[in-house]
Amino acid sequence: xxxxxxxxYAVMALVDLARFNNLNPVSLRDISxxxxxxxxxxxxxxxxxxxxxIVQSVRGTQGGYVLSKKAKxxxxxxxxxxxxxxxxxxxxxxxxxxxxxxxxxxxxxxxLWDELENHINNFFExxxxxxxxxxxxxxxx
Amino acid sequence: xxxxxxxxYAVMALVDLARFNNLNPVSLRDISxxxxxxxxxxxxxxxxxxxxxIVQSVRGTQGGYVLSKKAKxxxxxxxxxxxxxxxxxxxxxxxxxxxxxxxxxxxxxxxLWDELENHINNFFExxxxxxxxxxxxxxxx
DNA sequence: TATATACTTGACTAAATTAGTCAGGTTTAT
DNA sequence: ATAAACCTGACTAATTTAGTCAAGTATATA
Numbered sequence: 001x002x003x004x005x006x007x008x009y010a011v012m013a014l015v016d017l018a019r020f021n022n023l024n025p026v027s028l029r030d031i032s033x034x035x036x037x038x039x040x041x042x043x044x045x046x047x048x049x050x051x052x053x054i055v056q057s058v059r060g061t062q063g064g065y066v067l068s069k070k071a072k073x074x075x076x077x078x079x080x081x082x083x084x085x086x087x088x089x090x091x092x093x094x095x096x097x098x099x100x101x102x103x104x105x106x107x108x109x110x111x112l113w114d115e116l117e118n119h120i121n122n123f124f125e126x127x128x129x130x131x132x133x134x135x136x137x138x139x140x141x
Numbered sequence: 142x143x144x145x146x147x148x149x150y151a152v153m154a155l156v157d158l159a160r161f162n163n164l165n166p167v168s169l170r171d172i173s174x175x176x177x178x179x180x181x182x183x184x185x186x187x188x189x190x191x192x193x194x195i196v197q198s199v200r201g202t203q204g205g206y207v208l209s210k211k212a213k214x215x216x217x218x219x220x221x222x223x224x225x226x227x228x229x230x231x232x233x234x235x236x237x238x239x240x241x242x243x244x245x246x247x248x249x250x251x252x253l254w255d256e257l258e259n260h261i262n263n264f265f266e267x268x269x270x271x272x273x274x275x276x277x278x279x280x281x282x
Numbered sequence: 283t284a285t286a287t288a289c290t291t292g293a294c295t296a297a298a299t300t301a302g303t304c305a306g307g308t309t310t311a312t
Numbered sequence: 313a314t315a316a317a318c319c320t321g322a323c324t325a326a327t328t329t330a331g332t333c334a335a336g337t338a339t340a341t342a
Binding site for chain 4: 286287288290296297298299301302306307308309
């Protein structure tokens with residue numbers, strides 16, 4: 001089980017953005033340089049973040065991205081959701097009709113994966129972008 | 142982020158095994174049929190479980206597998222560890238020397254992934270095979 | 283208004299991982 | 313003897329990941 005780069009990058013980029021957000025739009029180029037993430041890849045990621053209204057774009061020179069909401073209101077769930085980085089533990093949900101509907105001996109562990117999903121999502125619900133920025137500034141002070 | 146089939150199968154198979162463990166060794170063929178998992182794949186999985194001393198094999202006719210310890214003493218961590226289904230959130234740990242050692246602005250989110258790892262592992266530490274078997278028998282009664 | 287900066291979009295691809303299959307074994311109860 | 317069951321290693325198709333590449337559009341500013 002792993003968290004993929006796309007999800008990590010999205011969070012890293014947004015923390016970076018949030019720290020400079022007060023003043024001007026932040027360009028992907030800057031984020032790319034600071035965080036060491038490919039610019040082209042960042043563009044893909046921000047396209048998704050924009051569609052989910054987590055960031056807003058400002059075109060043209062001196063353009064870039066700004067947060068659509070306050071950092072406190074952006075939860076990790078929102079970010080990871082936006083880039084399709086969901087927690088998937090159950091296969092049987094997809095093919096809902098077959099097996100795993102309580103009758104058969106299959107999916108002895110159905111409840112377990114549900115619990116796990118909740119457990120993880122709970123973590124993501126609690127953490128806001130603001131929490132992460134604070135964690136970081138505290139550490140450097 | 143997803144839990145792969147190997148991990149799910151390992152847990153499913155062991156819950157199945159644990160339920161019949163009292164009497165005789167349980168053959169992979171039976172587990173394969175009951176849980177709908179390919180026999181060949183189960184053999185790979187059980188090879189790993191055996192190496193980590195979670196199960197013991199009994200060869201020959203009427204052979205199969207038995208738990209090495211009591212179900213209460215087998216935690217989910219142990220199972221998932223055995224089949225290499227660890228929680229991997231951080232890439233930067235691998236290439237330890239580069240970046241992410243506190244100096245650079247990289248890895249603003251380092252602590253976050255650590256926290257997440259702990260959060261998930263905590264869940265796996267608490268759950269024992271016995272818990273899962275009980276959950277299941279309770280449900281059917 | 284020319285131009286550089288920066289966002290926008292879609293197609294493409296190499297590498298890695300996953301989820302197995304396949305083909306051969308060896309062991310042992312009956 | 314023989315069938316049931318474990319044991320091992322090599323192989324592979326499909327999927328996912330982590331990008332790259334190309335060709336734009338929008339706009340601040342000199």
